[in-house]
Amino acid sequence: MRRHSGQPFKKFRNSLLSRYLGIIGFALVFIPILIPVSFLASWGVNRAFFPASVPDKTEVVRSYGSGLQLENAWHNAASSLSGKTPEEINERLRALKQDYPDASMFWVDAEGLTRLQLPEQSGLPSKWTPEDAVAYMKHAVDSDPFTVVAFIGGKSQAAGQGFMVFELPRKNMKPLTGGREGDYRFYGFFIFLMFSFFILISYLFFRDIRKRLLRLESGMTRTGPNGLPVRVPLGRPDEIGRLEQAFNHMVDELDDSRRREHEEEELRKSLISNLSHDLRTPLTVLGGQLYSFRKEPLSDQGQQALALMETKINDLSGLIDHLLSYNLLASGRYAMNLEDRDMLRVVRVSAAAWYPLWEKAGIEADIDLPEDPLIWHIDEQGFRRVLDNLFQNLVRHAGSGGYVGISIEQRHRKTALVIADRGPGLGSLSPAKGAGLGLQIVDLLLREMELVRETVSYPEGGTRVYIYPLQ
Structure with a gap:
């Protein structure tokens, strides 16, 4: 009971569903770990590959806030100097220099003369023109050092007292913690x-699932030397694995059934062969005894009984011959000598041999064959056997029509031999009437010679048998 109760869990554990749910569950558990790991990996890669951008810990880098803060502070300082004398402006710049020791400052009066510079700078014009001011401001935009230009007294003064300039290296605008904006540039990549x-x-x-299904499909469509599908290698014990196992079991069952069928067929053929040989000896003895009886004086009733027994013995002997022939043909042991022969000559010879029997049975023979030869690749003896079986069946089962016609016609764009009657005969034959085995032998012989038999019966009576090449 315990082992039975554990089977569903075992099947689920080995199923495709459980494997895919495991992948999804692993992803859901791992996502909370993914984000911090990506941060750490990005930080480590930046530290490893961009060490030059990391500030030296021995260097003290002073920070003065953001660019917006510095710009507002400088404009406020310039606005507070409205109406101040040059000495007061100089004094204010010196005080600001103490607040921003890493910055450079200077101011230009209303006449365009450069006044106080903290510290002294080379390259500044002593006398500023409007063009110099515009060029300087254009060059200072988004450059290093960070530059702020403010009108003394505010914008309302329109440079009536000149302007003052503040310059600060951009490194002094970064946080003192040493953080960098690009520390996590690889975060998206990770x-x-x-x-x-x-x-x-x-x-x-899913590629593994598709590969296994295609392998199973190949095993189902590809056949081996025995004509059966080939076995497929077994994979994991999931749904596809159980399907592969079931398919291999089916192939084994088919192979076993084919083997048993072959053994039974061989047994049947052996039984028919042995039985035919064993029956021939007593039939020969009976035939000899009946021949001896004919020398004895018998009444008319005795003569009729004797003739009936001879007829039945001959029929039985013919049936045994059919059994032997059918057994040889079915097992592929019937000797065939296929050669190019004039089929019409073989038909004429066979019809001439049957003509006295047709005349005795009151059957009118209408033979209309062309003079030109018709070459078929046939076994002459086997083809005569085909004609003999058909003529014999015609006499036995279509003799009431009193007619046999032999001619040549075009059938399905091929030249066909036609054997016709006007009775119920060949179209209504059945094994119970003794013609089934003979016609099977006819079809087997024609198949070996790559010929086809086609029988057409008509409601008003009469049958036409067409024989023509397969190719």
Whole structure:
């Protein structure tokens, strides 16, 4: 009972569903770890490959706030100097220099003369023109050092007292913690890498399923030397694995059934062959005894009984011959000598041999064959056997029509031999009437010679048998 109760869990554990749910569960558990790991990996890669951008810990880098803060502070300082004398402006710049020791400052009066510089700078014009001011401001935009130009007294003064300039290296605008804006530039890359890993696992999962299904399909459509589908190698014990196992079991059952069928066929053929040989000896003895009886004086009733027994013995002997021939043909042991022969000559010879029997049975023979030869690749003896069986069946089962016609016609764009009657005969034959085995022998012989028999019966009576090449 315990082992039975554990079977569903075992099947679920080995199923495709459980494997894919495991992949999804692993992804859901790993996502909370993914983000911090990506941050750390990005930080480590930046530290490893961009060490020059990391500030030296021995160097003290002073920070003065953001660019917006510095710009507002400088404009406020310039506005507070409205109406001040040059000495007061100089004094204010010296005080600001103490607040921003790493910055460079200077101011230009209303006449365009450069006044106080903290510290002294080379390259500044002593006398400023409007063109110099515009060129300087254009050059200072988004450059290093960070530059702020403010009108003394505010914008309302329109440079009536000149302007003052503040310059600060951009490194002094960064946080003192040493953080960098690009520390996590690889963060998106690592996120993409992690999700690509999960996509790859899902792709490999479904690719494996597709590969196994295609292998199973190939095993179902491809046949081996025995004509049966080939076995497929077993994979994991999941749904596809159980399907592969069931398919291999079916192939084994088919192979075993084919083997048993072959053994039974061989047994049947051996039984028919032995029985035919064993029956021939007593029939020969009976035939000899009946021949002896004919020398004895018998009444008319005795003579009729004797003739009936001879007829039945001959029929039985013919049936045994049919059994032997059918057994040889079915087993592929019937000797065939296929050669190019004039089929019409073989038909004429066979019809001439049967003509006295047709005349005795009151059957009118209408033979209309062309003089030109018709070459078929046939075994002459086997083809005569085909004609003999058909003529014999015609006499026995279509003799009431009193007619046999032998001619040549075009059938399905091929030249066909036609044997016709006007009775119920060949079209209504059945094994119960003794013609089934003979016609089977006819079809087997024609098949070996690559010929086809086609029989057409008409409601008003009469049958036409067409024989023509398969190719």
